[in-house]
Amino acid sequence: MRPAERVTLEDVARAAGVSRATASRVVRGDAGVTEKKTRAVQAAVAALGYIPNSAARALVSRRTGTIAVVIPEPDQMIFSDPFLTRTVQEISRYLDAADIQLVMVFGDHAGHGRRAAKYLRNGSVDGAIVISHHRFSGQVEAIMSAQLPVVFIGRPAAQNSPTAWVDLDNVSGGRLAAERLLERGVRRPAIITGPLDMVAADDRLKGFREVLGSSGIDPVLLEGAFTAESGRAAGEALAPRIESGEIDGVFASSDLMALAALKVWRERGLRVPDDVRLVSCDNTAEAAAADPPLTSVVNPTDVLGRAATDMLRSIMDDTWDGQPVLVPARLELRQSC
Known part of the structure; x- marks a missing residue:
């Protein structure tokens, strides 16, 4: 057979010594074909380099793959x-x-x-x-x-x-962040949320507030957008409040925002965790490689x-x-x- 010609199912059936219908059933993986005929068709497919017509297969299976x-x-x-x-x-x-x-x-x-x-x-x-x-x-x-x-x-x-x-479980993630900050002595926390029209951001805030509320603490809230730009803006807004001692811990609801805020604080001479403790969320490789490495809620992709x-x-x-x-x-x- 010339290389330029497309191998057809009829060619496979002829080489295997079976009907076209039997060859088709083997190619589709259907049951009900004897082992001998199945091996013959599979050998013919391999020898001829047959590639099933995906469009025709989709018509039969109603799947596009x-x-x-x-x-x-x-x-x-x-x-x-x-x-x-x-x-x-x-x-x-x-x-x-x-x-x-x-x-x-x-x-x-x-x-x-x-x-x-x-x-x-x-x-x-x-x-x-x-x-x-x-x-x-x-x-x-x-x-x-x-x-x-x-x-x-x-x-x-x-x-x-x-x-x-x-x-x-983002509610639980928010709780874990709050519990860790409290364990480390934080009493004046803030949260940089994600966009609050997203369930994940709202749930993290809910869990964070729930734990802090049981200790009589109402955290400072800044709404972010799960972007570096919003993390930088929140970091700049929080910097003077960290310098004055008004804020001593932050939960940034994504690593991307936490890393941007961390950069701002470093530029201002503020140290993590000495001046402010920081917890983030996502546990990306970038969070692990940060200076200092970030404590982060694992969001397993x-x-x-x-x-x-x-x-x-x-x-x-x-x-x-x-x-x-x-x-x-x-x-x-x-x-x-």
């Missing part, structure tokens, strides 16, 4: 936030092992999710994993309207929220990525047990607190 990862965030955040990039890398790794293609879908800047939903409805993907969604009016509802299997990394808080989600991928595939295969996954929080202790 493609999963979308939807991130309804501004472009600059997607490529600068280590939590987002590493979560996507983990999902890609698990999908690659299953020979499933990943495509990235970005939300519209208005945050409504309509453009992403339109793409999901066009039949190009079998399902979607949504990361870093907000409580914008209609965002979750728009994505769910695509009528596809969808899993959220981060608990959604829309009306009649879907239960297909995977999340860190590998666990979240695998759990979301497994959940989505089980929904697609009709084997999901209907239960969300809440990952326990733990604190990695280092020199900053």
Whole structure:
């Protein structure tokens, strides 16, 4: 056979000495074919270099072999936030092992999710994993309207929220941060939150306040955006209050914000942990390599990525047990607190 010619299923069937239907069943992995015929077809596939026609296979299986990862965030955040990039890398790794293609879908800047939903409805993907969604009016509802299997990394808080989600126990994470600060003698704490239209940021604040409230402490609150820019702004706002002794400990709700605030304080001559104790969240490699290394709530991208991928595939295969996954929080202790 000339190299330029595409090997067909008929060629495989002829070489294996079986019918086209039998060759097709073996290629699809169907049961009901004898071991002898299966070996013959597999040998013919290998010898001829047969590659199944993915379009034809999709028509039969009603699967495209493609999963979308939807991130309804501004472009600059997607490529600068280590939590987002590493979560996507983990999902890609698990999908690659299953020979499933990943495509990235970005939300519209208005945050409504309509453009992403339109793409999901066009039949190009079998399902979607949504990361870093907000409580914008209609965002979750728009994505769910695509009528596809969808899993959220981060608990959604829309009306009649879907239960297909995977999340860190962020309330517990906030509690652990507060408990550590109290253990280290902090009595005048502040918190740099994430955007409070996100459940994760709100939950971390809730757990933090809960523990401090039981000690009669009301923390100073600065709302950030899970970005370095917002961490720097919060760090600058807190610096004079740290210098005066008004603030003696800070919980920054992401490593990215904590590292930016730390840089500001170092420029002002403030020392961590001597002048202010610092706890962060995400436990990235950058947090471990900081000076000083940051005590941080572990936000395990590998666990979240695998759990979301497994959940989505089980929904697609009709084997999901209907239960969300809440990952326990733990604190990695280092020199900053």
